[in-house]
Amino acid sequence: MSRATNEQIWKWLDAVPDPEIPVISVVDLGIVRGVAWDADTLEVSVTPTYSGCPATSVIAMDIETALMDRGVEHVRIKTQIAPAWTTDWLSEKGRAKLEDYGISPPNEAGGPEQCPRCKSKEVERISQFGSTPCKAQWRCTDCLEPFDYFKCI
């Protein structure tokens, strides 16, 4: 098979969902740092969000599977830790999707801008940590709904 263009590969990767937050893709999350051909092997550089995130190995496997399904025969996943991942790399599309899904996107102020459900600004923190390493638990004091907040790092 002829080599796919970089543009095509990025499109394919943008269809690979994050295993823990399937509403956004690995590209939206900002963890795919680069794609490059090395002879007939496609090398994809991936950066971990949190260093101990258990989803990292699943993500590598999902990327490999997705590319092989598209006919790329040799895929190599390279883990790249520098520069360290930051939530600034979340795409605008990804941020909007998170909010729609009920996860408040990261905010530099250190907490959610609003309740993702009723949009009230009256929110309070329940815990600095949540169901995955990248999230914290918050609650809306107007509609009383607890929700996840994507931690800002």
Place this chain on the structure above:
Amino acid sequence: MSAALFEYLLRLGDNTLVLGHRVSEWCGVAPALEEDIALANTALDFIGQTQMWLAYAAEVEDKGRDADALAFRRDVWDFRSLLLVEQTNGDFGKTLMRQFLFDAFNVLNLTALVGSADVRIAEIAAKSVKEAQYHLERSRETVIALGDGTQESNRRMQKALDVLWPFAGEMFVVDAVDTEMQKAGIGPDLAALRGEWVAIIQPVLTSAMLTLPESDFAHKGGKTGVRHSEHLGHMLATMQFLPRAYPDAQW
């Protein structure tokens, strides 16, 4: 040089490994669901950092071992972790006090290592320090909440501080390995970090209505491996059981 660097990386990786395992012991039994999740997440960060430190240590050593071999196939005397991190969890308050004392040191040490002359160390530190800052934010708040809580929680936090204090001094003890790393621009002067560390913990302990012990006596022997406490062997027996009983097990 590479022998000292290997030793230095083991210290960094063994601290995160031993503390990560200790904190993970709370998984499923913490006093509240949120705390359980928080502790498990903290443990996960430490184990992730361990993978980076020990993978690099194994490369520097260049004897065919990998991070898993270093974590699971060394016995107590080959561990280079601080005595503080191997102390038992005790109650929730003692766990958080140990965490706070270490987090404050960890943030300072990692911040210095971000500027390390060793690029790989600088990269791992840059990744880890973000997580360490988040840990410190939490352990600081919890120490204040518990210290300045009820009479009973205050009593327990003071007791935890008194018990752990003699193990804190080892973090700032400098030996030949540290000196060599410092001369090469790889690591910071640990003794010089002590003042900054006290500047972080003192106001927090005051807000927590706790009294800093006066004695500067410090137990030593963890980071050199000369004299670990009796607790580390028990911890390793649990942590290493599976890979030792079923070598190269996969799932």
